[in-house]
Amino acid sequence: MDTPVNKKKLSLKEKYSYLTRDLAWEPSYQSKEDLFPYATYEGIKVHDWEKWEDPFRLTMDAYWKYQAEKERKFYAIIDAFAQNNGHLKITDARYLSALKIFLQAISPGEYAAHKGFARAGREFPGVGPQVACQMQAIDEIRHAQTQIHAMSNYNKFYSGFHAFADQRDRIWYTSVARSFFDDAMSAGPFEFMIAIGFSFEYVLTNLLFVPFMSGAAYNGDMSTVTFGFSAQSDEARHMTLGLECIKFMLEQDPANVPIVQKWIDKWFWRGFRVLGLVSTMMDYMLPKRVMSWREAWNIYGEENGGALFNDLARYGIRPPKGWADAGEAVDHMSHQFMLALYQWNFGTAFHTWIPSDEDMEWLSKKYPDTFDKYYRPRWEHIKKMDEAGTPFNNFGLAKLCQTCQLPTVFTEPGDPSTLCHRETEYKGETYQFCSDHCCDIFNEEPEKYIQAWLPMPALFQDPLNGDLEAWMKWVSLENGSDNGDYQGSHDQTSFQKWRAMTTSN
Amino acid sequence: MSTVFIAFQTNEETRPIIEAIELDNPSATVHQEPAMVKIDAPDELVIRRETIEEQIGREYDLQELQVNLITMSGHLTEDEDTFTLSWK
Amino acid sequence: MQIDLRTVSIEPVRKTFDHLARRFGDKPASRYQEGSYDIQAAENLHYRPTWDPDQELYDPNLSRIRMKDWYDLKDPRQFYYSTYTLARSRQQENMEANFAFVEARGLQDMLPVDLKETALNLLVPLRHAAWGANQNNALVCGYGFGVVFTQPCMYHAMDNLGISQYLSRIGLLLGGTEALEQGKDTWMNDSAWQSLRRYVEDTMVIRDPFEVFVAQNVVLDGLLYPIVYERLVDTYLASQGGQAVAMLTQFMTNWFTESKKWTTGVLKVAAAESPENAQVLAEWINLWSDRAVSALLPIVNTVVDERVDEMVSEELDAFRARIAKTGVPL
DSSP: OOOOOOOOOOOHHHHHHHHTGGGOOOOSSSOHHHHSTTSSTTOOOOSOGGGOOOSSOOOHHHHHHHHHHHHHHHHHHHHHHHHTTGGGGSSOGGGHHHHHHIIIIIHHHHHHHHHHHHHHHHHOSSHHHHHHHHHHHHHHHHHHHHHHHHHHHHHTTSTTSTTHHHHHHHSTTHHHHHHHHHHHHTSOHHHHIIIIIIIIIIIIHHHHHHHHHHHHHHTTOHHHHHHHHHHHHHHHHHHHHHHHHHHHHHHHOTTHHHHHHHHHHHHHHHHHHHHHHHHHIIIIIOSSOSSOHHHHIIIIIIIHHHHHHHHHGGGTOOOOTTHHHHHHHTTTHHHHHHHHHHHTGGGOSSOBOOOOHHHHHHHHHHOTTTIIIIIHHHHHHHHHHHHTTOOOOOOSOOOBOTTTOOBSOOEETTEEEEEOOEEEEETTEEEEESSHHHHHHHHHSHHHHTTOOOHHHHHHSTTTTTOHHHHHHHTTOOTTTTSSBSTTOHHHHHHHHHHHHHHOO | OOEEEEEEEOSTTTHHHHHHHHHHOTTOEEEEETTEEEEEEESEEEEEHHHHHHHHTSOOOGGGGGGTEEEEESEEEEOSSEEEEEOO | OOOOGGGOOOOOSOSSOHHHHHHHOSSOOOHHHHHHTTOSOOSOOOOOOSSOTTSOSSOGGGSSOOOSOGGGSOOTTOOOHHHHHHHHHHHHHHHHHHHHHHHHTTHHHHSOHHHHHHHHHHHTTHHHHHHHHHHHHHHHHHHSSSHHHHHHHHHHHHHHHHHHHHHHHHHHHHHHHHHHHHHHHHHHHOHHHHHHHHHHHHHTTOOOHHHHHIIIIIIIHHHHIIIIIIIIIIIIIHHTTOHHHHHHTHHHHHHHHHHHHHHHHHHHHHHHHOHHHHHHHHHHHHHHHHHHHHHHHHHHHHHOOSSHHHHHHHHHHHHHHHHHTTTOOO
16 A cells, blocks of 8 residues: 555635636637637726635535525425415515515516626636636526515415516516616626626625515515525625625726726616615515615615725725715605605506505604605695595606616705706717716716617507507506505405405304 | 624524624624524624534534525635634 | 414415416426526617627527527426535535545555556546536526526536536545646646647637537537546446545536436437527537547547547447437438
8 A cells, every 4th residue: 555645634715726716727729818708898907816815615515515405494484385375474465566576676687697697607717706606696596596486376376476577578667677687797797796796786785685584574474584585695605706806806906996986886876776676665565664774774875885985995996976865865765766656556567555644654753854844745645636536647657767767756966856857968869867877877888878778668669659558468467456556456355355264264 | 993794594503603603702782683683793703613613512614604694794704713704 | 363374275366477377388387497487588688798799688699509499498307496406415415425435444545556646647637627618508508598598507517617626626635736736737738638628628719609518518528428437437447446436426427427318308409490400410519529539539548558449439429329319410
């Protein structure tokens, strides 16, 4: 027998480096440019990929092991949820509107992120980011699938879930989220990382997954909590990747700083607009609330984002340009959104409703400076119209912002009584915007944003030509069942009937 | 001063982990929220493998944390023995 | 009051999602169907890629292969994330047990010196080839069209990474970090390995996702895995006292047996779609299998001296027979 090889014990870091970094080689039969054709056109300079610090040194065996554990738990819970009619344990079926928005607008984004990270996992010329991106790619398809699987049971009993795949591509409000992901995917690999890895994952997803999911738990929806928290356990890795990626770009070359800053400005605002929908989900759609959107923003936006931008200041990075406006908008946005969604609820595949007196009390307590002054009077007016038998519906169409695709329903910074509206002319055409920041984003890349598909104008073009019934058919919206007020809806009557069955014979 | 935080799902597996974190980080604050526990700490929070092992009486790999992790904030440094979040 | 909800029998108002009812009829869908079909945006895409404005964000025309419906290319294993991960975690547990078994008994040190050298020289450079396979599958997933075709490519890419990590661990166990350095040098400079490295680099610049799928998963893996793992490791090395090595490559053997069901399944459907597809596939398979055979021959030669041509041509015949059954006219 020969002498055993003298093997020193490798540290976690060294071992990981052998099991990832060391796999690649310097090509000689093909050029690096041909192998990684999209690595330089954005202008980001990288001198040494070896300087990349791996976040979470997970090898595949550990990945399979821990992820399988999460999967077993997840499916055990949603199976039990389906078998035990778990949907009857939620506080109230109006809560499901939040889930419908989630499935129609956010789950498709998970899939888009999967695809985008698969591309980034191929296009970066460094193994460290490639492997991290690939793990995120496979995680993201997990998230899309666990969400669909969790909501599949609700679809069997409630309206609004059945056509999420059609509505993803056609209905007006999902275009907000899809344009966000399309925008990120059509960017180069570095900008994609700032868009999704940094702005969305690090700065914003806590707002989506943490307080909202905690709210789902509070409202008895164990199925959603489970996919939410289970997904979020992957996000912890993704956030670390996003943060590492931005530090890496900033440390590689000072010339990267202004490019990265521009992307932070852009993607913070894009993300903030998309997550606006979550503000409404939290403030209006949860029958029992854990915290307001404002409170969540204070913790996960102001405090956490503040700490982050303090930290990045050493590279010469400042908070995103829209940061202060966002902080101000937080006191208004959920109300503005809910009012908008309510007045256009003939065209939404989820229900809205007039907040009850008790709801309004809560809102007024949580938004002492804004709710009673600006929004309670509007709700009271809408309530009167409803009581008079003439519910308020706005069949006129809002202008959509060319950048974020939201209706222009927001108010001027510093003046909550005036609607904010911007426009710009490009090559003889006029384009509309909801804010200065969306207008600026357009002006940076007009050739990109003029391509945007705008769902509202589509209603007036061939073949729909303004025919609302045909439009509903085209977006697979079941009129009278998927849309409209929650009061009197199928969801409400079925839920009440089924709940009654559980307490009597 | 900036706050770092980490949050876990509330369950039997995370109970001893949270106890270990409290032992190692006297300045940390623990918040019990629906279905989750969030721990805040000023500037730095350290999770030690050894302390968890003392709580659970078996060997522990810090990568197991990921199974019940919900979110965190701060720069992460990780080796065999510690998992540290910090703003520095 | 505790309510026993199980006692309530409620009739569902709907069996499945609309898009699945259109495809499979109005009945409850499987989790594979729910998690795979039509979950990719299909129309009204917003912007063209800045990295290549000639492409759509999801573009079926990047390939010479044409499908009326890319969702025909389903994965016979019906892997979605959960079933995939559970399957791999079981295999991973076995592999952990195998590594532990070898290490606990010091079997790596009991291997005859020559045989250990042979195993290291054969297996360690292959971790780089597996990394190339990872890159190629990430590309097919990223740019291919239709979830049922592309999602298994992501799983495959992660498998390729896992395999390259198992090969690295074998190198570390048998020869420490020096074995990895030596293996990389072989991969970069040893003349016996250059045709293979060239093959891998050449496939990494192809941007037709289906051709990458064919050149990597169908052809190269279709020849390399049976030759290296079944013939050289499980049969030849094992017969020379290298059973311990075979234990450490068990994942690869099982993985290939499983995944060839998928690759041939995809090939069969794509070929049946049109004579044009079948023709393109034949052209690719002929081109790349000629190159793969000449890349693998010198490597096999470093392990065994006799009947090398015979062994490789037997495997080529078996490969061609398997492809012929898919309807590709070679």
